[in-house]
Amino acid sequence: MRKDIWLLHFSVFFFFMGMVSLNPIISPFAMMLGAAPVIVGTLASISSAVSLIFKPVAGVIGDRGFKFELMIAGASLAILAGVIYIVSSFTGSLSLFAVGRGLHGFGMALFFPASLTLAVDLAPPGRVGETLGWRSTMFGVSQLFGPAFGSFVADLMGFTAAFGLTVLFSFLSVVMVVYVYMRDREKVKVREREKNHSRWRALLVLSFAAASVALLLNATAYSGFLTFLPAVYKELGLGTSAFGVYLSIVGGFSILTRILGGREADKRGAALVASIGFVAMISGYLLLSAFLLPPGAYISAFLLGLGLGFVVPALQLLALGSLPSGVRNFGASIYTMFFDVGFMAGPVILGYYIQVKGDYSVIFPLLPVIVSFALITTLIAKVKKA
Numbered sequence: 001m002r003k004d005i006w007l008l009h010f011s012v013f014f015f016f017m018g019m020v021s022l023n024p025i026i027s028p029f030a031m032m033l034g035a036a037p038v039i040v041g042t043l044a045s046i047s048s049a050v051s052l053i054f055k056p057v058a059g060v061i062g063d064r065g066f067k068f069e070l071m072i073a074g075a076s077l078a079i080l081a082g083v084i085y086i087v088s089s090f091t092g093s094l095s096l097f098a099v100g101r102g103l104h105g106f107g108m109a110l111f112f113p114a115s116l117t118l119a120v121d122l123a124p125p126g127r128v129g130e131t132l133g134w135r136s137t138m139f140g141v142s143q144l145f146g147p148a149f150g151s152f153v154a155d156l157m158g159f160t161a162a163f164g165l166t167v168l169f170s171f172l173s174v175v176m177v178v179y180v181y182m183r184d185r186e187k188v189k190v191r192e193r194e195k196n197h198s199r200w201r202a203l204l205v206l207s208f209a210a211a212s213v214a215l216l217l218n219a220t221a222y223s224g225f226l227t228f229l230p231a232v233y234k235e236l237g238l239g240t241s242a243f244g245v246y247l248s249i250v251g252g253f254s255i256l257t258r259i260l261g262g263r264e265a266d267k268r269g270a271a272l273v274a275s276i277g278f279v280a281m282i283s284g285y286l287l288l289s290a291f292l293l294p295p296g297a298y299i300s301a302f303l304l305g306l307g308l309g310f311v312v313p314a315l316q317l318l319a320l321g322s323l324p325s326g327v328r329n330f331g332a333s334i335y336t337m338f339f340d341v342g343f344m345a346g347p348v349i350l351g352y353y354i355q356v357k358g359d360y361s362v363i364f365p366l367l368p369v370i371v372s373f374a375l376i377t378t379l380i381a382k383v384k385k386a
Contacts, residue, residue: 004180005122005131011071011176012115013138018078018169019104020142020251021150021162022085024244027231029159033094037231037360041351044227046098048343050105051112055340058110059333063326067114067121068181074111075173077103082166089160104166105340111173113332120320120328126266128321132313133262140258140309143251151244203323203331207271210381211319212338214274217374218311219342221285221367224350225304232292232360242294249301250308257309262317264310270318271382277310278375285368292361318381 030040062070084100087093115135123131154162203209230243257277265273284303291297316335323331350363 002122004183005119007176007180008071008115008118008122009135009138011075011173011180012135013142014169014173014176015075015078015111015115016139016142017146018082018166018173019108020146020247021153021165021169023226023247024147024151024230024241025154025159025162027227028154028234029089029097030094031231031234032159033092033097035094037351037355038348039094040231041227041347043094043098043101044223044347045344046101047105047108048223048340050102051109052105052337052340052344054106054109055113055333055337056330059113059330062114062117062329062333067118067329068177070110070114071118071177072174072181074107074109074114075170075177077107077110078170079167079174081107082163082170085163085166086160089158089163107170108340109333112336113329116316116320116332116336117329120332121325129262129264129266129270129313129317130259131262132316133259133265136258136262136309136313136316137255139312140251140255140305144248144255145251147247147251148241148244151241155241203327203334205322206381207322208319208331208335210271210377211274211315212335214278214374214377215315215319215335216338216342217370217377218278218281218315219339220346220349221342221370221374222308223343223346224363225285225288225367227347228350228354228360228363229288229292235360236293238294246294246297246301249298250305253302253305254309254312255305257306258313261310262313265314265317269382270314270321271378274311274314274318274378275375275382277307277312277314278371278378280304280307281311282368282371282375283307285364285371289364289368292364315378318378 026044027040030043035043058070081100081104084096084103088096088100119131119135120128150162150165153165229246233242261273261277280303284300284307287300287303288297291300319335320328320331354360354363
């Protein structure tokens with residue numbers, strides 16, 4: 001792969017480092033300010049809600065040739081969000097923190113689909129899945145280091161310092177994208193300005209629909225785990241680092257399978273590889289339901305990581321691999337909207353269920369059930385294709 005692809009991969013790494021380093025501390029920070037479970041879930045989902053609203057527009061703009069500009073703007077908004085997080089920490093304002101989450105979601109709407117589409121557009125022939133696997137690996141590496149780094153900084157230096165990581169990592173992402181853009185803007189022309197009147201029709205294929213629904217269900221389950229397992233650990237007095245280590249294990253083991261998952265998706269079919277990943281994730285959630293506390297819980301983290309590494313690049317290839325290039329950024333925006341819906345709805349719905357039952361741990365047996373439906377959806381796509 002060319003140098004410009006690698007630099008864009010690293011920009012993805014730094015952008016997601018700025019996001020996932022927050023994951024272990026959103027719930028504890030909100031709880032420290034007196035938020036109820038539903039408010040905790042809502043704060044976790046605001047970024048996904050805002051991202052959901054703006055992604056279709058970003059998709060159309062990207063297909064007009066402004067993918068690099070969208071990535072730069074998205075990472076710049078993440079910097080601004082980080083500054084607002086810091087101010088909210090000084091002032092103790094949940095409302096200001098919510099504004100920062102909204103800006104971060106806007107940045108995600110611009111950055112995420114454009115980075116995904118460029119990976120497909122610039123991939124060597126016959127290596128789309130592998131390129132997506134490498135891009136996905138950047139996210140996996142960020143999961144390995146980001147949560148533990150963010151949680152340890154929060155434990156040792158406070159929430160303000162942890163929020164500063166978002167500013168730093170997002171700035172590095174901007175630098176990477178700007179460098180590639182300034183170096184290759186004449187050589188890498190992706191300004192497809194012609195109008196396409198059949199965007200929605202191009203997406204009406206089973207592979208895209210199945211991948212999108214499976215992504216929605218997987219994101220719903222994963223967002224519940226991501227939001228409320230740290231809340232369980234906080235209630236038990238374990239500190240933010242306990243979940244940071246858990247999530248780093250997930251990220252670490254997902255690295256082992258993301259590139260392999262992408263390559264195997266190229267060779268054996270995306271639906272088959274995604275299905276194998278879902279089976280591993282279901283097994284991980286079942287183990288987590290039985291063993292919530294460390295160190296036993298870390299066995300489930302191993303399975304979740306391995307499964308996630310297969311699922312992410314395979315579903316991306318299943319959704320986007322066969323789309324026409326003129327609608328691919330729009331398709332990536334719609335596809336990732338299903339991720340946003342899952343991350344938006346999961347914490348709120350599961351948070352309400354927790355509030356009714358009065359116990360954070362009640363949601364964990366639901367997670368393998370939700371992912372089982374994602375598996376069924378993916379298998380339907382495989383059977384129909386066969």
